[in-house]
Amino acid sequence: MSAGPAAPLVEMRGISKxxxxxxxxxxxxxxxxxxxxxxxxxxxxxxKSTLVKILSGVLAADAGEIRLDGRPxxxxxxRDAKALGIETIYQSLAxxxxxxxxANLFLGRELTGRLGFLREEAMEHAARGTLGRMRLQxxxxxxxxxxxxxxxxQAVAIARxxxxxxxxxxxxxxxxxxxxxxxxxxxxLIRELARQGIGIVLISHDIHDVFDLADRLTVxxxxxxxxTCRTAEVSKDEVLGMxxxxxxxxxxLAGGGRAMH
Amino acid sequence: xxxxxxxxxxxAGRFAAGVxxxxxxxxxxxxxxxxxLGFDLLTGGLFLTARNLFNLSLQVAVVGIMAxxxxxxxxxxxxxxxxxxxxxxxxxxxxxxQTAWLTPGAPNTWWLACLAMLAAGGLIGLVQGMLVAYARxxxxxxxxxxxxxxxxxxxxxxxGKTVAPLDETFQLLGxxxxxxxxxxxxxxxxxxxxxAIAWAAAATRRRRLQFGFDVRTPLAGAAxxxxxxxxxxxxxxxxxxxxxxxxxxAMGIAIPVLILGGVTLLMTILARRHRFGRHVYAVGGxxxxxxxxxxxxxxxxxxxFAVMGLLCGLASIVIxxxxxxxxxxxxxxxxxxxxxxxxxxxxxLAGGSGTIYGAVLGAVVMQSLxxxxxxxxxxxxxxxxxxxxxxxxxxxxxxxxRRRQRP
Numbered sequence: 001m002s003a004g005p006a007a008p009l010v011e012m013r014g015i016s017k018x019x020x021x022x023x024x025x026x027x028x029x030x031x032x033x034x035x036x037x038x039x040x041x042x043x044x045x046x047x048k049s050t051l052v053k054i055l056s057g058v059l060a061a062d063a064g065e066i067r068l069d070g071r072p073x074x075x076x077x078x079r080d081a082k083a084l085g086i087e088t089i090y091q092s093l094a095x096x097x098x099x100x101x102x103a104n105l106f107l108g109r110e111l112t113g114r115l116g117f118l119r120e121e122a123m124e125h126a127a128r129g130t131l132g133r134m135r136l137q138x139x140x141x142x143x144x145x146x147x148x149x150x151x152x153x154q155a156v157a158i159a160r161x162x163x164x165x166x167x168x169x170x171x172x173x174x175x176x177x178x179x180x181x182x183x184x185x186x187x188x189l190i191r192e193l194a195r196q197g198i199g200i201v202l203i204s205h206d207i208h209d210v211f212d213l214a215d216r217l218t219v220x221x222x223x224x225x226x227x228t229c230r231t232a233e234v235s236k237d238e239v240l241g242m243x244x245x246x247x248x249x250x251x252x253l254a255g256g257g258r259a260m261h
Numbered sequence: 262x263x264x265x266x267x268x269x270x271x272x273a274g275r276f277a278a279g280v281x282x283x284x285x286x287x288x289x290x291x292x293x294x295x296x297x298l299g300f301d302l303l304t305g306g307l308f309l310t311a312r313n314l315f316n317l318s319l320q321v322a323v324v325g326i327m328a329x330x331x332x333x334x335x336x337x338x339x340x341x342x343x344x345x346x347x348x349x350x351x352x353x354x355x356x357x358x359q360t361a362w363l364t365p366g367a368p369n370t371w372w373l374a375c376l377a378m379l380a381a382g383g384l385i386g387l388v389q390g391m392l393v394a395y396a397r398x399x400x401x402x403x404x405x406x407x408x409x410x411x412x413x414x415x416x417x418x419x420x421g422k423t424v425a426p427l428d429e430t431f432q433l434l435g436x437x438x439x440x441x442x443x444x445x446x447x448x449x450x451x452x453x454x455x456x457a458i459a460w461a462a463a464a465t466r467r468r469r470l471q472f473g474f475d476v477r478t479p480l481a482g483a484a485x486x487x488x489x490x491x492x493x494x495x496x497x498x499x500x501x502x503x504x505x506x507x508x509x510x511a512m513g514i515a516i517p518v519l520i521l522g523g524v525t526l527l528m529t530i531l532a533r534r535h536r537f538g539r540h541v542y543a544v545g546g547x548x549x550x551x552x553x554x555x556x557x558x559x560x561x562x563x564x565x566f567a568v569m570g571l572l573c574g575l576a577s578i579v580i581x582x583x584x585x586x587x588x589x590x591x592x593x594x595x596x597x598x599x600x601x602x603x604x605x606x607x608x609x610l611a612g613g614s615g616t617i618y619g620a621v622l623g624a625v626v627m628q629s630l631x632x633x634x635x636x637x638x639x640x641x642x643x644x645x646x647x648x649x650x651x652x653x654x655x656x657x658x659x660x661x662x663r664r665r666q667r668p
Contacts, residue, residue: 078553078555079555082555088553090553092549092550093550094547094549094550094553094554095547095550096542096543096546096547096550096551096554096613097546097547097613098542098545098546098547098613098614099539099542099543099546103539103543107539107543107550107551107554107556108540108551108554108555108556109554109555110536110539112536116535116536116537117530117534117535117536118534118535118536118539120534121468121469121471121472121474122472124472124474125472125474
């Protein structure tokens with residue numbers, strides 16, 4: 001997928017962002033490979049949301065560089081990010097509850113004929129195709145999304161991102177509001193999308209939400225990067241230590257875990 | 262027995278779903294029927310006469326034209342209190358254009374005046390929309406200012422003097438004694454409507470089949486086409502039953518009603534089948550989400566107010582032509598009828614939902630109440646009090662309905 005082993009899908013290097021004297025993000029570097037699930041962990045206010053808002057074009061960084069496939073890119077708006085294949089699923093899901101699933105999937109990117117008239121059937125057909133590839137079934141594509149369950153709404157939000165050929169998918173607390181069964185389904189969907197080569201960033205303040213899903217975990221505290229580790233090489237307790245105390249596990253320090261960014 | 266009843270009610274439910282009749286629409290038609298029959302009884306048969314229904318159709322036209330635009334405004338969580346004053350100032354302007362600046366009776370006068378009136382409405386909407394969208398002033402404030410400003414601008418334009426009489430061709434647009442299309446063309450319009458209804462149903466069916474989607478059962482589809490066609494032809498029959506006073510000649514459909522029909526169709530297409538309408542409903546449903554989806558909310562807002570202004574221009578053409586005068590006070594308090602019609606027609610003040618046909622039906626309900634009370638000789642202050650109670654009742658029912666829909 002990527003240009004070579006030397007160029008990850010996304011690199012954020014030396015990113016800083018200050019809000020009125022507070023360093024929300026302080027010289028943070030992370031990278032994401034194609035087909036990888038990266039968990040971004042930290043308490044509220046650790047700077048993880050600010051960091052991904054910079055990647056999704058909602059905020060502009062004060063310093064630092066973003067590279068896609070090794071090439072530097074400028075992301076000035078959510079529209080720029082989407083054009084580069086960087087899709088964000090917000091915790092609120094950013095769905096319009098009064099519209100149906102198809103309308104939400106295509107919102108802002110409707111299929112139209114000349115003069116801007118909607119091609120409703122073509123959109124519904126394409127929506128069914130995407131949901132089918134994701135092995136998802138909704139009771140109706142023509143019902144307002146307010147009538148769907150939490151997991152189904154999450155699925156619509158994911159389908160919206162995937163439909164437009166997302167390469168990078170940023171998900172903010174994707175399973176926080178879901179019951180166990182729906183959490184399991186959304187988790188399976190995330191692994192399936194990663195298998196298809198999409199790079200996925202999961203943001204959470206709760207390690208239990210992401211520990212079983214993520215290939216690697218990046219921990220932030222007070223705007224700084226604590227460290228990044230392979231999920232397989234650490235225990236939950238060690239990661240909790242990173243989140244709460246901001247300290248790397250000894251094993252990782254000895255093994256040079258920090259060098260991974 | 263129980264099983265059989267269940268089967269029948271299931272089939273009835275499937276039929277209702279298949280015909281895809283909005284239960285709210287059915288409820289509103291029921292209310293309208295009750296109002297009409299009630300007034301007919303109370304007035305001793307004066308209400309359901311061809312003459313009264315013809316006049317009712319004229320009154321509905323002005324309010325209905327503006328209500329279709331108010332749907333978009335309210336769906337997008339805004340309000341336009343200035344529509345009545347816009348009608349006033351545009352009316353005086355249009356009257357001046359055709360009498361003072363052009364020659365009344367010259368062949369081009371009527372349509373140049375119409376063009377000027379539409380342009381004035383569009384411009385007013387554009388300015389108000391920009392104040393709402395870019396200066397971020399609440400629409401309530403902008404249009405409350407507009408209400409005051411434009412009513413007095415109407416006065417200023419001609420020192421409060423009424424401009425009359427107007428161009429004779431222009432007058433036809435108001436649907437007076439001669440502003441109707443007669444029996445033959447009324448039937449032609451009715452048949453055209455029937456053809457359009459059948460064609461639209463067939464085209465939708467064909468498109469859905471092409472993608473392999475479910476379609477209505479042929480019976481339900483046919484029932485819908487027959488129902489709407491019967492309504493269209495029934496309307497033509499009633500309009501043709503009204504004879505021009507002094508002659509035996511049928512009046513037929515009034516030109517303002519034809520305009521309302523065209524506006525309803527266009528606005529429905531705009532709201533349901535065009536990207537702009539989709540964005541209006543998205544902005545009204547959840548502005549933050551719409552913005553994150555890449556919709557330019559401010560541009561959408563400006564366009565909504567511009568469309569509203571254009572429709573005020575059109576409504577002003579109709580009422581000014583009917584009065585055969587450009588008067589300062591024309592359209593006073595019409596904003597309340599328009600907003601009430603829109604809300605009674607099921608548009609939620611919380612934003613995000615509402616239909617064009619609902620607002621037009623709401624206008625029919627509002628104007629029926631007014632017309633019926635006039636026929637009964639109810640004094641004007643009491644009429645207004647009743648309308649106020651009806652408006653509050655309609656909003657209360659609407660909210661109760663929505664709470665039941667979304668537990």
